[in-house]
Structures are given as C-alpha cells and as structure tokens.
Amino acid sequence: MQFTSFHALISTMILLGYWLIIVATTLRIVFKRRPMTYVVAWMLVIYILPILGVILYFALGEAHLGQQRVKRAQKMRPTIANFINKISELQGIFTGNVSQVSKPIFQLCKHQTGLEGINGNHIELLSDTDAIFDRLIEDINQATSNIEMVFYIWNEGGRADDVEAALIQATKRGVVCRLMLDSAGSRHFIRTDASKRMREAGIIIVEALKVNLLRFMFRRLDLRQHRKVAIIDNYISYTGSMNIVDPRFFKQNKHVGEWVDVMVRMRGPVTTLMGAIYASDWELETGDYLALPKITDFAEPPEEKKHIMQLIASGPGYMENMIHQVLLTAIYSAQEQIIFTTPYLVPSDDILHAVCTAAQRGVEVIIIIPKKNDSLMVKWASRAFFSELLDGGVKLYQFNDNLLHTKSVLIDNQLSLVGTVNLDMRSLWLNFEITTVIDDAEFAKSLSLLLQQYLSQSEEVNVEEWKKRPFWQHVFERLFYFFAPLL
Structure with missing residues (x-):
C-alpha cells in the first residue's frame, strides 16, 4: 500500500508540474500580444505535443537574441541615437516634401526614427543577373578603402566565383573587406575551399547567427540574418532580393528553374544610413565597434529633389514590427493600384484584410507569386489564402517556368518598396x-515595366477553376494553414 501511495503521489506531482508548465507557457504566449492566429497555432502545438510542444515554443516561438547580443544592442543605442541627431541637423538632405501617396509612410518613419525622407539620391533598378554581377564587380574593382557585405546565401559557381576573385584582388590593393554570411543560408559555402581562400587573402568573414542545437536555450534557433547588402567605399550601396548566387548553378535539383531577382544600386546620402545599419549588425554579431560613416562623404553631389528614400531595417534589437507597419500604411494609402511580387505568400491577418479591403474599395490589387516553389510547406500554406484573396477581389498571378524571388511593392505608379522582405511571418516578425x-x-516607371514583364510570363488564377480543385488539395491547404503563423 505504501508503494501504491508513493507512486500516486509522484504521479500527482508530475501531473501538477506539467499542468503548471502548460499554464505558464500559455500565459507567456498570450502576454506577448502577437496576432491571434499565431497565439492559437502555438497553443495547439503545446497542447497536442506534450513537453515537446513547450520545448519547440521556447526554441522557435520567441525572437530572443541571447544575452550577449541584447547587451550589445543596448550599448549601441546611445551611439545610434547620437548619429541620428547629428544627421537630422544637416540642411538639404532631408525633406518632408513628398508625394501624397508616400506622405503617411514618411510621417511614420519620422515618428519612429526621427528622420524624414532622404533627398538627392542616384538610384537604379537592376533586374538582369549578369548586369547585377557586372555592376557589382565593376564597383568592387574600383574600391579604394572598404567593402562591407552581408548576404543570407553565398553559393559557389558561375558569377559568384567572379565576385570572390574581385574581392581577393581588392584586398591585395589594401581594401578592407568585411563579409557577414548567415550560418544557415551559407552553411555549405562557409566550409568550402572558396571560403578558405578568401580568408587566407585577408577577407574578414563572419558566420552570423551560428546554428547550434546547444544554443537554443539562449537564442532562438531559427532566427536568420536575411539581409542582402553591399557597400563600397561608403559611396555606393546595393540591396534587393538577390543573394551571391548564380541562378544557373543554384538549387537546380529543386526543379523550380532559375531564381529571378532584382537589386537596387544607390549612390548618395542613403548609403550613409545603409552603412550605419551595417555597423550596427556588425557590432551586434561580433561585439567589435565599426566606425559609422560620415554623411558628408558622397561620391558625387546629390541630385536636387531626386529619388527621395528611406531605409527600413527590422529584426531583434531594431524597431519592432516596423516593416509590418510600413506595409500596412502603404496598402491603406493606395488609391489606384498595388502590385506585389513575393516568392512566399503567407501574410499576417492584418495584411490579408488590408489587401482585401483595398480591392473592395476600388484599388486594383495584383499579387504575383511563383508557380513552382522551393518550399513545399510554404507552397501549400500560400494556397490556403487564395480563396479569401480571390473572393476579396484580389488578382493572383502565378509566374511560370522560373522561381520569381523578387520582393517588391508598387503603389499608384509612384511609391516603390524593394528589398529582402517576403510576405510571410518570418520576414514580417x-x-x-x-x-x-x-x-x-521615374523609378516607379522602371519597376512598373519590369512587373509588366513578369505579368506577361504569368497565368492568372481563375476563380471558377480554383473552386473546382480536388478535395484532397483542400485538405492539404488547411493542414499547412495550421503552420502558417510559424513559417
């Protein structure tokens, strides 16, 4: 009897302990004030998968940086605040004289960052892979002082090898080259002979956000450095959707065709802000201080009232939900037309409703996504949103043959958003x-011509045909929709 009583006591204590863990985790999820679909998805995970669900939540459910990075982020804040105060005092570089459709976004940016629109930039849209590599390599070859890069993926082969060669030659001229690569996205390259050659030549390569199962208690395991940025001599900068990969040599075994990307090449004051973002990322990752660029150092005089811009950076340690807020503001500002391109369509409820509302108030809303996708889960999760989008009056197009990887938004042929952000939870949160x-x-016209080219290579999703799809597809869509807030 004593053994039975002891066993019952232990069982009760274990059950009570498990119940307390579940309650504590549930309260933690609820108090984070995330979107309701996110909350419900995680609560189902911890209830359906005993113990494992709780472990998964603390490994993947919160965007915690780890104590070291949090301390570095706190240490950097006064420096960044001082930098913003100094540049905001400069005359002629910042302006509030923006278009009507853009005004709400620039007002939001000023409130959040203290900076108005950055005036007087020279920018160009590059959409051909070889042209992008040619311009980047040409700029690297002309560099005289420093080159900073951060990329999610670097993959050997083709034109990527040409970039490697150009960087090695730059180090031989005395140019300081710093390269930050995401640990997961570039895991194969980091361990290649090419990476070794670059290090031996003097290129500083940092593996960002190292993937290590032992670290998951201290930092979210799947937190990724997804930026694509190159800065040359603090004069020229690039960003966009393209990694340092030659699409003819990249993921050919996935049978999705070649990746289709764009990059924006920028000269002028905006490059200084890009340099400040890079310096913050570098110190956050390495703990080493990188001197912030001087805003008065330009390759050439800025153009008057030309290419008014802002840069929106996101991630732990940055302004929370800023990109999400910017997207929502842009959608609600549109009066005539919105065109999105995104390889991964798993929108938040707020963006889904904003897009459908825009279509219902008479705005032409077009979303272009690839027909083939390199992620099976994202493919089916995306399809779960098709019915609501189509019923809301949104026009969906599927890009044929290749994987459309461009991330862009065009509003009323005036306001453009181009960068690294997908319409999915990972990018937004x-x-x-x-x-x-x-x-x-002028830039919007260039982007519009490119988007029309994409549309000519795409098929519109027909509402009636979509409703006739097989029942098993409905099942798959709902199954993967369950994981949508976690993708």
Missing part, C-alpha cells in the same frame, strides 16, 4: 530584413 522605400515616379 522575425528575421533581420531591409527594404528601400522610394518616392519617385
């Missing part, structure tokens, strides 16, 4: 991302 906000009709 978690990863280190960056996007350019460009208020310029």
Whole structure:
C-alpha cells in the first residue's frame, strides 16, 4: 500500500508540474500580444505535443537574441541615437516634401526614427543577373578603402566565383573587406575551399547567427540574418532580393528553374544610413565597434529633389514590427493600384484584410507569386489564402517556368518598396530584413515595366477553376494553414 501511495503521489506531482508548465507557457504566449492566429497555432502545438510542444515554443516561438547580443544592442543605442541627431541637423538632405501617396509612410518613419525622407539620391533598378554581377564587380574593382557585405546565401559557381576573385584582388590593393554570411543560408559555402581562400587573402568573414542545437536555450534557433547588402567605399550601396548566387548553378535539383531577382544600386546620402545599419549588425554579431560613416562623404553631389528614400531595417534589437507597419500604411494609402511580387505568400491577418479591403474599395490589387516553389510547406500554406484573396477581389498571378524571388511593392505608379522582405511571418516578425522605400515616379516607371514583364510570363488564377480543385488539395491547404503563423 505504501508503494501504491508513493507512486500516486509522484504521479500527482508530475501531473501538477506539467499542468503548471502548460499554464505558464500559455500565459507567456498570450502576454506577448502577437496576432491571434499565431497565439492559437502555438497553443495547439503545446497542447497536442506534450513537453515537446513547450520545448519547440521556447526554441522557435520567441525572437530572443541571447544575452550577449541584447547587451550589445543596448550599448549601441546611445551611439545610434547620437548619429541620428547629428544627421537630422544637416540642411538639404532631408525633406518632408513628398508625394501624397508616400506622405503617411514618411510621417511614420519620422515618428519612429526621427528622420524624414532622404533627398538627392542616384538610384537604379537592376533586374538582369549578369548586369547585377557586372555592376557589382565593376564597383568592387574600383574600391579604394572598404567593402562591407552581408548576404543570407553565398553559393559557389558561375558569377559568384567572379565576385570572390574581385574581392581577393581588392584586398591585395589594401581594401578592407568585411563579409557577414548567415550560418544557415551559407552553411555549405562557409566550409568550402572558396571560403578558405578568401580568408587566407585577408577577407574578414563572419558566420552570423551560428546554428547550434546547444544554443537554443539562449537564442532562438531559427532566427536568420536575411539581409542582402553591399557597400563600397561608403559611396555606393546595393540591396534587393538577390543573394551571391548564380541562378544557373543554384538549387537546380529543386526543379523550380532559375531564381529571378532584382537589386537596387544607390549612390548618395542613403548609403550613409545603409552603412550605419551595417555597423550596427556588425557590432551586434561580433561585439567589435565599426566606425559609422560620415554623411558628408558622397561620391558625387546629390541630385536636387531626386529619388527621395528611406531605409527600413527590422529584426531583434531594431524597431519592432516596423516593416509590418510600413506595409500596412502603404496598402491603406493606395488609391489606384498595388502590385506585389513575393516568392512566399503567407501574410499576417492584418495584411490579408488590408489587401482585401483595398480591392473592395476600388484599388486594383495584383499579387504575383511563383508557380513552382522551393518550399513545399510554404507552397501549400500560400494556397490556403487564395480563396479569401480571390473572393476579396484580389488578382493572383502565378509566374511560370522560373522561381520569381523578387520582393517588391508598387503603389499608384509612384511609391516603390524593394528589398529582402517576403510576405510571410518570418520576414514580417522575425528575421533581420531591409527594404528601400522610394518616392519617385521615374523609378516607379522602371519597376512598373519590369512587373509588366513578369505579368506577361504569368497565368492568372481563375476563380471558377480554383473552386473546382480536388478535395484532397483542400485538405492539404488547411493542414499547412495550421503552420502558417510559424513559417
């Protein structure tokens, strides 16, 4: 009897302990004030998967940086605040004289960062892979002082090898080259002979957010450095959707075709802000201080009232939900037309409703996504949103043959957003991302021509045909929709 009583006591204590863990985790999820679909998804995970669900939540459910990075972020704040105060005092570089459709976004940016629109930039849209590599390599070859890069993926082969060669030659001229690569996205390259050659040549390579199962108690395991940025001599900068990969040599075994990307090449004051973001990322990752660039150092005089811009950076340690707020503001500001391109369509409830509302108030809303996708889960999760989007009056197009990887938004042929941000939960809430906000009709025209080219290579999703899809597809869509807030 004593053994039975002891066994019952232990069982009761274990059950009570488990119940307390579940209650504590549930309260933690609720108090984070995330979107309701996110909350419900995680609560189902911890209830359906005993113990394992709780472990998964603390490993993947919160965007915690780890104590060291949090301390570094806190240490950097006064420096960044001082930098912003200094540049905001400069005359002629910042302006509030923006277009009507862009005004709400620039007002939001000023409230959040203290900076108005950055005036007088020279920018160009590059959409051909070889042209992007040619311009980047040409700029690297002309560098005289420093080159800073951060990329999610670096993959050997083709034109990527040409970039490697150009960087090695730059170090031989005395140019300081710093390269930050995401640990997960570039895991194969970091351990290649090419990476070794670059290090031996003097290129500083940092593996960002190292993937290590032992670290999950101290930092979220799947937090990723998803930016794509290159800065040359603090004069020229690039950002956009393209990694340092030649699409002819990248993921050919996935049978999705070649990746289709864009990059924006920028000269002028905006590059200084890009340099400040890079310096913050570098110190956050390495703990080493990187001198902030001087805003008065330009490759050439800025153009008057030309290419008014802002840069929006996101990620732990940055302004929370900033990119999400910018997207919502842009959607609600549109009066005539919105065109999105995104490889991964898993929107938040707020963006889903904003897009459908825009379509219902007479705005033409077009979303272009790839027909083939390299992520099976994202493919089916995306399809779960099709019915609501189509019923809301949104036009969906599927890009044929290749994987459309461009991340862009065009509003009323005036306001452009181009960068690294996908319309999915990871980009909106978690990863280190960056996007350019460009208020310029000339640039918008270039982007519009490119988007029309994409549309000519796409098929519109027909509402009636979509409703006739097989029942098993409905099942798959609902199954993967359950994971949508976690993707």
